Amino acid sequence: MNLKDKNENYTSVRIVMVNTTEPGNIGAAARAMKNMNLSKLYLVNPKGYPSAAATARASGADDVLSNAVVCDSLQEALNGTGLVIGASARQRSVKWRQMDVVGACIEIQKAYSTNSLESAVVFGTEKFGLTNKELDLCHILMTIPGNPDYFSLNVASAIQVFSYQNLVYNTDTEFDNEKSKVSSFGELESFYEHLAQVLEHIDYFEENKPKELLMRRLRRFFNRAEPEKEEIAILRGILKDIKPFEKQ
Amino acid sequence: MNLKDKNENYTSVRIVMVNTTEPGNIGAAARAMKNMNLSKLYLVNPKGYPSAAATARASGADDVLSNAVVCDSLQEALNGTGLVIGASARQRSVKWRQMDVVGACIEIQKAYSTNSLESAVVFGTEKFGLTNKELDLCHILMTIPGNPDYFSLNVASAIQVFSYQNLVYNTDTEFDNEKSKVSSFGELESFYEHLAQVLEHIDYFEENKPKELLMRRLRRFFNRAEPEKEEIAILRGILKDIKPFEKQ
Numbered sequence: 001m002n003l004k005d006k007n008e009n010y011t012s013v014r015i016v017m018v019n020t021t022e023p024g025n026i027g028a029a030a031r032a033m034k035n036m037n038l039s040k041l042y043l044v045n046p047k048g049y050p051s052a053a054a055t056a057r058a059s060g061a062d063d064v065l066s067n068a069v070v071c072d073s074l075q076e077a078l079n080g081t082g083l084v085i086g087a088s089a090r091q092r093s094v095k096w097r098q099m100d101v102v103g104a105c106i107e108i109q110k111a112y113s114t115n116s117l118e119s120a121v122v123f124g125t126e127k128f129g130l131t132n133k134e135l136d137l138c139h140i141l142m143t144i145p146g147n148p149d150y151f152s153l154n155v156a157s158a159i160q161v162f163s164y165q166n167l168v169y170n171t172d173t174e175f176d177n178e179k180s181k182v183s184s185f186g187e188l189e190s191f192y193e194h195l196a197q198v199l200e201h202i203d204y205f206e207e208n209k210p211k212e213l214l215m216r217r218l219r220r221f222f223n224r225a226e227p228e229k230e231e232i233a234i235l236r237g238i239l240k241d242i243k244p245f246e247k248q
Numbered sequence: 249m250n251l252k253d254k255n256e257n258y259t260s261v262r263i264v265m266v267n268t269t270e271p272g273n274i275g276a277a278a279r280a281m282k283n284m285n286l287s288k289l290y291l292v293n294p295k296g297y298p299s300a301a302a303t304a305r306a307s308g309a310d311d312v313l314s315n316a317v318v319c320d321s322l323q324e325a326l327n328g329t330g331l332v333i334g335a336s337a338r339q340r341s342v343k344w345r346q347m348d349v350v351g352a353c354i355e356i357q358k359a360y361s362t363n364s365l366e367s368a369v370v371f372g373t374e375k376f377g378l379t380n381k382e383l384d385l386c387h388i389l390m391t392i393p394g395n396p397d398y399f400s401l402n403v404a405s406a407i408q409v410f411s412y413q414n415l416v417y418n419t420d421t422e423f424d425n426e427k428s429k430v431s432s433f434g435e436l437e438s439f440y441e442h443l444a445q446v447l448e449h450i451d452y453f454e455e456n457k458p459k460e461l462l463m464r465r466l467r468r469f470f471n472r473a474e475p476e477k478e479e480i481a482i483l484r485g486i487l488k489d490i491k492p493f494e495k496q
Binding site: 028031032034035036037059060061098099100101102143144145146147150151152153154156157160161164165167168171173175 | 423
């Protein structure tokens, strides 16, 4: 698998956690971010932080944690950003401009590519999320879709979901399933010929197992598997070793 | 926000956790699943389970946990499924059929809609993921894209990412930004006329602040905000109360 970065906007994204009560969640958020190429973490009045619980859950993402900026207010954490996105798990009755996670990623990329703006994505407390006053500082309300009958997304999980979606939005994934490895038409035809010869040789075809019909079914089966060159070589190796069965 | 379920395939998806060493991760996985409408959890030889740590992290998703099926082998956990997808965070050199998370969700829906097949998505141990022997039982290798220099996705986070992507793939999200609330052309024109009158009234326009130019800039500004009916009503209320400023 190769990831091709299309936009290189990762350094333009700031994750802001407001009044987080459980330091373990800060560590888990750092880990979630680093896994998805994000590194800028801002903490507004974190409870019991720094703490061993945060470091333990960060699991190798301690650089994100040690570079985290601790602030006294959300305003302070938003200084220098151009676009502010508030994250919410539940629907809000008051009318902010709402969008889903992909929509938010599109806005972040737009802000970066047209005006080199830094964006903040803001996450509230574990119990209640962002307050309406905090949301007033946001330009967009990002809603993470989910089960309408149970929405209790952990804050680090919400950051994981956003960070994943942001990476996917900004990269092209290529898998090493190179076309060249797939067998050519000629290689396949030559294999089917070989297969038919061997099946004749072992007297497989009979009146109620007619060659034409069975070869068609076998072609359908093998074609569906899209055999690679190496696989065809293995199958032909097997065919070579097949001896006619002694009829009793 | 309204979610419209397109496919209703949630009950066709089984999450399988193999040899999980940390029971807290099982609870976090149950919570991640329930948030995204999934409920079928299978546990192969979970260490130290059941445990208080699992229940604590499940946080309201205890029904998923109490319905979880504990198995002695991966084979047992896969009984009854038609499509088996192994999850991996890192690239594998051996050649399984690889795809990303969206690709896996497409295959799950295909299996469900064409043959009513149940699918399993299998997650390995925290430290090493799935072994090659376990992957041999899988039809597809699902790779979660991420930072090439640091890939250490927590197993519950990986389940969160898959479950989120599966929900997004299977739902249409609609926001309550109803078109009818947006002001009509006529309402906006009438507002601009009112605005121009008030600005004349307070002697705002001058030779170096020409009416035509400034009204064009104001129109551009207000149009970009796509004002809703209610917002135009608020703005007109303000205009009504504006008194000419006594020139000194």
